Amino acid sequence: MPVPTFLEYGRILPMQTGIVFDIKEFAVHDGPGIRTTVFLKGCPLRCTWCQNPEGISSEPQTMTSPAGERIAGQRYTSRKLADLLNSQADILRRNEGGVTFSGGEPLMQAAFLAEVIDRLDNLHTLLDTSGYATEQDFKLVAAKVDLIYFDLKIIDNNALLHYVAVDNTMIIHNLRLLPSLGTPFVVRVPLIPGVTDTDENLAAIAETVKPLAGLKRVDLLPYNKAAGGKYAAAGMTFAANYDESREVNANVTPFEQRGIPVHVA
Amino acid sequence: MNERLEAMKKRVREREHAKLRQDIEVQPDNDRYEREGVSWHGRMSDSFRALCEAEKPIILDGERIVFTRTIKGIPTPAEPPEVRAAREKGNGSVGVANISANWDLAVSQGLLKRREIAAASLERMADDEEAVQSMTACIEVIDAALDLAARYADEARAQGRDDLAEILDHVPAHPPRTFHEALQSFKFLHSLTWMQPTAHVTLGRFDQYMLPYYQADLDAGRITEDEAYELLCELFISFNKDNDLYPGVQQGDNGQSIMLGGVKPEDGSCAVNALTYLIMRVSHDVNMIDPKINLRVDTNTELDLLIEAAKLTRRGLGFPQYANDDVEIQSLVNAGYDLEDARDYVVAACWEFIIPSVALDVPNINAVNFLAAADTAIREGLAAQDDFDGIMDRTRQNIFDQVDVYVASWRRWSLYHPYPWYTVLMSNCLETGRDANRGGVKYYNCGIHGSGSANGADALAAVKTFVFDNSVIERGDLMTALVTNFENDEPLRKKLLNEGPKVGNNDDYVDDILIKLFNDFADACESHKTDIGRSTVVRPGTGSAMYYVSLVRCKQEEMMEPVVEGASADGRHKGDFIGSSLAPSPGVQIRGPVSVLQSFSKIDYSRICNGGPITMELADTVFRDEDAIRKVAMLIRTFVELGCQQLQINTLNVETLQDAKAHPELHKNLIVRVWGWSGYFCELDEPYQDHIIGRHMLAM
Numbered sequence: 007m008p009v010p011t012f013l014e015y016g017r018i019l020p021m022q023t024g025i026v027f028d029i030k031e032f033a034v035h036d037g038p039g040i041r042t043t044v045f046l047k048g049c050p051l052r053c054t055w056c057q058n059p060e061g062i063s064s065e066p067q068t069m070t071s072p073a074g075e076r077i078a079g080q081r082y083t084s085r086k087l088a089d090l091l092n093s094q095a096d097i098l099r100r101n102e103g104g105v106t107f108s109g110g111e112p113l114m115q116a117a118f119l120a121e122v123i124d125r126l127d128n129l130h131t132l133l134d135t136s137g138y139a140t141e142q143d144f145k146l147v148a149a150k151v152d153l154i155y156f157d158l159k160i161i162d163n164n165a166l167l168h169y170v171a172v173d174n175t176m177i178i179h180n181l182r183l184l185p186s187l188g189t190p191f192v193v194r195v196p197l198i199p200g201v202t203d204t205d206e207n208l209a210a211i212a213e214t215v216k217p218l219a220g221l222k223r224v225d226l227l228p229y230n231k232a233a234g235g236k237y238a239a240a241g242m243t244f245a246a247n248y249d250e251s252r253e254v255n256a257n258v259t260p261f262e263q264r265g266i267p268v269h270v271a
Numbered sequence: 272m273n274e275r276l277e278a279m280k281k282r283v284r285e286r287e288h289a290k291l292r293q294d295i296e297v298q299p300d301n302d303r304y305e306r307e308g309v310s311w312h313g314r315m316s317d318s319f320r321a322l323c324e325a326e327k328p329i330i331l332d333g334e335r336i337v338f339t340r341t342i343k344g345i346p347t348p349a350e351p352p353e354v355r356a357a358r359e360k361g362n363g364s365v366g367v368a369n370i371s372a373n374w375d376l377a378v379s380q381g382l383l384k385r386r387e388i389a390a391a392s393l394e395r396m397a398d399d400e401e402a403v404q405s406m407t408a409c410i411e412v413i414d415a416a417l418d419l420a421a422r423y424a425d426e427a428r429a430q431g432r433d434d435l436a437e438i439l440d441h442v443p444a445h446p447p448r449t450f451h452e453a454l455q456s457f458k459f460l461h462s463l464t465w466m467q468p469t470a471h472v473t474l475g476r477f478d479q480y481m482l483p484y485y486q487a488d489l490d491a492g493r494i495t496e497d498e499a500y501e502l503l504c505e506l507f508i509s510f511n512k513d514n515d516l517y518p519g520v521q522q523g524d525n526g527q528s529i530m531l532g533g534v535k536p537e538d539g540s541c542a543v544n545a546l547t548y549l550i551m552r553v554s555h556d557v558n559m560i561d562p563k564i565n566l567r568v569d570t571n572t573e574l575d576l577l578i579e580a581a582k583l584t585r586r587g588l589g590f591p592q593y594a595n596d597d598v599e600i601q602s603l604v605n606a607g608y609d610l611e612d613a614r615d616y617v618v619a620a621c622w623e624f625i626i627p628s629v630a631l632d633v634p635n636i637n638a639v640n641f642l643a644a645a646d647t648a649i650r651e652g653l654a655a656q657d658d659f660d661g662i663m664d665r666t667r668q669n670i671f672d673q674v675d676v677y678v679a680s681w682r683r684w685s686l687y688h689p690y691p692w693y694t695v696l697m698s699n700c701l702e703t704g705r706d707a708n709r710g711g712v713k714y715y716n717c718g719i720h721g722s723g724s725a726n727g728a729d730a731l732a733a734v735k736t737f738v739f740d741n742s743v744i745e746r747g748d749l750m751t752a753l754v755t756n757f758e759n760d761e762p763l764r765k766k767l768l769n770e771g772p773k774v775g776n777n778d779d780y781v782d783d784i785l786i787k788l789f790n791d792f793a794d795a796c797e798s799h800k801t802d803i804g805r806s807t808v809v810r811p812g813t814g815s816a817m818y819y820v821s822l823v824r825c826k827q828e829e830m831m832e833p834v835v836e837g838a839s840a841d842g843r844h845k846g847d848f849i850g851s852s853l854a855p856s857p858g859v860q861i862r863g864p865v866s867v868l869q870s871f872s873k874i875d876y877s878r879i880c881n882g883g884p885i886t887m888e889l890a891d892t893v894f895r896d897e898d899a900i901r902k903v904a905m906l907i908r909t910f911v912e913l914g915c916q917q918l919q920i921n922t923l924n925v926e927t928l929q930d931a932k933a934h935p936e937l938h939k940n941l942i943v944r945v946w947g948w949s950g951y952f953c954e955l956d957e958p959y960q961d962h963i964i965g966r967h968m969l970a971m
């Protein structure tokens with residue numbers, strides 16, 4: 007179903023607005039080519055290892071550090087954000103890149119995001135998502151983008167709920183929708199020591215993603231002890247309920263055994 | 272690098288050669304000069320000869336390219352009485368530094384041929400006193416150099432180094448027969464250039480003038496690429512040997528800069544060659560501060576070359592620095608340089624674009640302080656109830672006034688210090704019987720740096736938006752805040768700093784003001800036509816040199832440039848630094864390097880030829896893999912395609928990180944890669960910062 011944007015039943019509707027907590031250019035590790043990453047604010051997962059604490063709340067908040075203060079969370083109309091991105095469209099296209107939408111969970115603002123993407127000037131788009139969204143929101147955006155980074159954490163629901171505020175049902179459901187949408191995707195697994203990096207969990211992830219057409223590869227992202235670095239600046243408390251000092255188990259075997267391309271970042 | 276080279280580098284780093292230095296000082300023979308009425312030329316050549324004679328040939332274990340200084344000081348002879356008298360009347364003297372010799376000519380002809388040419392001019396111009404003095408002096412310095420070279424050959428024989436003796440018997444007297452001889456000849460000539468009172472001896476288009484020797488050896492099967500690599504490594508290591516002796520500069524700030532790539536002067540065709548690539552690899556592997564690498568690029572430059580350059584950038588040495596031929600050549604032509612000369616451009620010490628062989632430009636006579644021009648205009652304009660255009664008019668007038676003062680002072684620099692040795696090394700000087708600094712070359716222009724442009728534009732834009740367009744700040748409140756250094760109004764300062772439009776975000780509102788500042792500067796320079804001493808043009812530039820400190824920290828009485836002594840309307844506290852060359856103001860929030868390039872691409876460089884790089888810092892974690900390095904290469908290509916002029920990329924190293932920890936307010940945009948993500952370094956808690964610093968230390 008096409009999203010109503012400006013004109014519906016002959017009357018002018020207000021443009022969608024969204025809240026963005028950062029825009030970073032030349033994000034060399036966020037997808038192909040020279041790209042700009044837009045960080046959308048708000049995430050219901052609240053993973054205990056989340057490294058972008060200012061991305062969790064949907065409201066603007068002040069980041070205070072010795073460098074001074076800055077407001078994380080600025081409201082954009084879809085046009086303003088798209089104009090900003092389009093002002094670099096030639097450069098991004100010329101250099102094999104485009105725009106990455108990350109967060110937070112960008113699908114929390116699916117209607118806004120869809121409208122921004124519609125306004126983009128023929129730019130490669132990448133959605134970096136936890137997969138937690140209604141089917142409608144997920145399809146709305148996932149069908150529009152050129153590539154998806156789908157972050158998978160823990161397959162076992164009970165285990166997941168120790169660390170994350172929501173369960174897997176919608177996430178796995180949306181993951182399995184991907185082949186039918188036709189958008190290529192990369193599954194990305196943050197390796198949290200003793201949590202996501204167990205052999206059983208990695209095997210369960212491999213087993214889950216194996217049958218999915220459109221899977222380009224699996225990226226394993228080793229945990230780094232700086233995950234909690236921004237909490238104080240955001241006025242929040244970092245409470246890791248896992249052993250940060252443990253070596254991560256970047257075990258690629260479960261993937262290789264199943265013939266899935268795998269890459270340790 | 273192999274073991275031999277690593278050992279050589281280690282010895283240089285440990286400064287073993289410095290132990291061989293003689294504890295003597297060569298004094299100019301001033302009494303005799305006075306008594307006998309020796310000319311200024313003659314004083315220079317005699318002092319140079321005395322220093323050469325006092326030098327001791329040093330051949331260190333296993334060296335294949337030799338020359339090591341043993342005497343620290345450089346004798347500077349007293350000026351002759353008529354020069355002293357002129358000086359007392361308020362005239363200044365212009366020495367020679369920061370220029371690029373015709374290394375090609377000097378190496379390829381050899382000193383004996385240079386001597387022949389000087390002797391012919393001496394004979395032909397026997398009635399021309401200036402020519403006689405100059406050519407006599409040139410012959411004296413050539414003879415002194417040849418004598419020292421002969422003693423080096425003897426020393427080689429005495430040490431049983433017949434391989435070296437054979438080379439030293441031949442060069443620098445004769446044209447080199449091999450690549451090895453060419454490098455030795457160059458080493459000798461370049462080292463001697465430091466043995467006169469000068470600074471910043473740049474190396475020019477090394478990949479161009481060395482290519483014929485390399486190519487001939489390759490064609491004749493006399494050398495392999497690996498052997499050439501080894502010789503070049505040795506030469507490059509040797510540039511770091513005596514750089515503590517170079518006069519009057521911070522270590523490293525010595526102008527030993529190489530310009531690679533670019534186009535050929537005769538037809539503008541691509542000049543990139545096998546040596547361009549090889550030198551970049553050598554510089555990467557040698558990994559020392561000298562020589563500094565510059566690379567000329569244009570829209571036709573292969574991405575492969577930029578990838579090699581990006582790998583060198585990853586080293587964190589702060590080079591290569593990139594110059595855009597598409598922009599700079601035209602800009603030099605517009606300033607009055609002949610096309611062939613413009614196509615041959617190199618950099619002087621840091622970034623100033625100069626023409627080798629035929630120019631003795633002084634590209635750094637002073638610096639315009641844009642922030643001072645804007646700040647004074649804002650303070651006076653607000654008090655006088657100006658509208659915003661009135662403030663812009665005042666800013667323009669202030670820029671004109673600054674340039675007028677500098678040009679007036681430059682005019683008084685009218686005593687032209689002879690330089691016999693440089694005269695030997697430049698085009699057409701021996702041929703015409705004229706000292707390089709006294710009529711021998713084609714161009715004697717002057718250049719003025721342009722500092723604080725981003726801060727100046729930000730300050731004006733803040734006033735425009737907050738005071739005029741949106742009327743959210745009262746004139747009086749802003750005035751009070753500036754006078755009191757925001758003591759009682761921190762919220763106002765934050766508003767100016769965090770909510771004002773800032774250069775570096777590709778925002779026309781403020782970028783238009785930036786453009787205007789440089790146009791005003793170009794107009795001011797162009798308003799001087801016949802009143803600039805022996806210069807034909809005054810060249811405006813975008814560089815800041817050390818001015819980004821001195822223009823906001825020094826006392827006014829110490830400086831000819833206006834100093835910004837207080838706070839400024841961009842939200843800057845009294846005493847805080849301004850940006851270096853072309854960079855966003857320190858402490859402002861920007862989205863990243865693409866917007867920075869877009870902002871600075873808007874300057875009309877066709878009228879701004881003096882140089883001064885867009886300066887950006889990338890965390891070395893950006894360069895994690897081949898794919899990311901390729902993206903850095905694409906960023907450099909973007910710089911070219913946007914029509915910017917010059918670019919310097921700094922890869923963050925541990926020192927920067929430590930400074931960021933101590934002075935976070937100056938490094939707000941410092942981005943570090945932490946895990947599968949990047950973050951602002953200053954927002955990380957201390958232990959995490961320490962962790963990353965530790966990681967960077969390990970990475971060294």
Ligand code: SF4
Nearest residue numbers: 049051052053056110
């Ligand atoms: S899904 Fe990502 S953004 Fe959301 S809480 Fe987890 S780590 Fe943070």
